[in-house]
Amino acid sequence: MKQTIRLFLVALVAGAVTLGGYKLIENKEVLSFIPQENSSFIPINYSSNGAEMNTDFTDAAEKTVHAVVHVKNITVSRQPTNMMEYFQGGGQPKAMVGSGSGVIISPDGYIVTNNHVIANASNLEVTLNNNKTYTAKVIGTDPNTDIALVKIDGDDDFPFIPFGDSNAVKIGEWVLAVGNPFNLTSTVTAGIISAKARDLNQFDGNPQSFIQTDAAVNRGNSGGALVNTRGELIGINTAITSETGSYVGYSFAVPSNNARKVIEDIMEYGNVQRGILGIQVGNINPQIVEKYGIKDTQGVFVGGIEKGSGADKAGLKEGDIIKQLDGYKVSKFADLSGYLGSKRPNDVVEVTVLRNGNERKIPVKLIKLETFSIDDLGLEVKNTPPEELKARGLNNGVTVTRALTPEVAQYKLEGIIITRINDEIVNDIDDVKVIMTQRDYRTPIKMTFMDNAGNINSFIFR
Structure with a gap:
């Protein structure tokens, strides 16, 4: 009997020692080694438990899918049927239909979309996720940011998406793209923020600052919503880069802070400040x-x-x-x-x-920044401050801010001051508007300017 008790106690002590040693090793999550002199080592962390990603997109999708609409743009153009109509204008009217997406941003039916989605529209139709269709009217547009504001009217409040802070988004953050690609309504795709402040127009003088994401975006997604996992609007899906015209892994959105500022300006001032x-x-x-x-x-x-x-x-x-x-x-x-x-x-x-x-x-x-685009010259100009005119020895003139076409861009005219157009004095952009409106379109345009070296020159645009 005593021998049995003695064996039991020995086994109990051995088990306790074994269990204690196992716990001691188990709690050591990170093992560090002190390298010997002239040796090298790679630090390794074994503390990860391999936890699975637990990101749920269902709440964000439910909050946003009903506030993203399908926008149908109907444009009417005349197609010449003979040589006389080709040279003099006219012809048979022909309707063309384009489509895209839009985001309802207020319960009374204001919708933000891309300018290229609604450009030259003769008629705009908006279809909600519940298949109700409304006629929309254009409130205002801004081609520079490719943002447009339209409105629909209804008896009840519309579902809408609140704005988020696009400056606060982080690279690697999960996002959803909601839109209507290929006329497939209410499509939701997921991805991450791949980059911020991406400039796709760095060579045409009109710098942009896009959010880049790898959420799948295709034709028809333009004007749709880019939202975070809380269902907040952080961007308006605008463009993709692709050799085929379809999604290949990169898509771009106008940041919500910029889009919100543009539409607030349109509502308050009628143009973008x-x-x-x-x-x-x-x-x-x-x-x-x-x-x-x-x-x-x-x-x-x-x-x-x-x-x-x-x-x-x-x-x-x-x-x-x-x-x-x-x-x-x-x-x-x-x-x-x-x-x-x-x-x-x-x-x-x-x-x-x-x-x-x-x-x-x-x-x-x-x-x-007050600018005016002289489309016939391919130049954008702005008012020149009096201090700048005085410093350059001029009494009047407008400053060229950028070229509008690659053909004109090769001449590097940014910064020159246009003093006369067709020998008429130019004081500000209002003078430019009047001169260009009243000119004879059949005659060349003469532009007199001071270049960046201080020389007076003239160009003839034919």
Whole structure:
């Protein structure tokens, strides 16, 4: 009997020691080793338990799918049936139908979509997820951002999607694209934020700042919603890059902060109010690095200051590198243009610049960008501040901001000041509008201007 008890106690103690040792090893989640001299090692973390992803998209889909609509654009054009109609105009009317998506943003039926979805529409039809169809009217458009605002009227409140903060989205964050690709209504796809502030128009002088995602977007998705997992609108799906015209892994959305600002401007002012700092932007290249002793490779280089602008009055200087706007990180020009796209004239923006190796925070009041597109010349112009005219020895003129076509872009006319068109004095963009409206379209256009070297030249556009 005593022998049996003794064996039982030995077994009990051995079991306790074994269990204690196992627990001691089990609790050691990370094993670290001190390398010996002249040896190398790779740190390894065994603490992961291999937990599965537990992301549920059903709530966000349910919140948003009923507020994304199908937009049908009916355009009527005349097709010439003989040579006389071809040269003199006329012909048989022919209806063409295009389609896209839109997002209801208020219970009273305001809908945001892409400008290219509703462009040149003779009639707009909007179909909801419940198959009810409404006739929509265009409230306003902004081709520069490809955003348009339309409205439908009904007896009851419409489902809508609230705006989220697109500046707060993070790379790698899950998103849903909701739209009507290929006329398939109420389609939801999932993906992640692949990049922010992506500029697809960096070569045409009209910088954009898109959210890039790998959520599947195809024809018909244009104008649809990009939402986060809380069902908040963070973007308007606008474009894809593809050699075939169909989705291949990249799609792009106008950030919701920019879209919201555009439609609020349209509702309040009837047009878009654009606020700018008043700077000329330069690329950080080896020549700039050598001239200014720059060590940073990220940020926006200030290549010049517009006289009388907010940047000029606030004390920004040529050679500054803009690193932040209101604490928002600026790594490239698309970051800057995207953030300013959500601001208005007279807004004050805190600009963090790097100057002589030191950071400074400078509040800058944005000025209004007033431009006019001279389509016949392929140029966009803006009013020139009096200080700039005086500095260049001129009494009048408008400044070219960008070329509108690749053919004109090759001449590098940005920054020149147009003083006369067809020998008529140009004081501001209103003068340009009048001259271009009243001119004889059968005659060439003569443009007199001062180039960036201070020389007076004339171009004849035929």
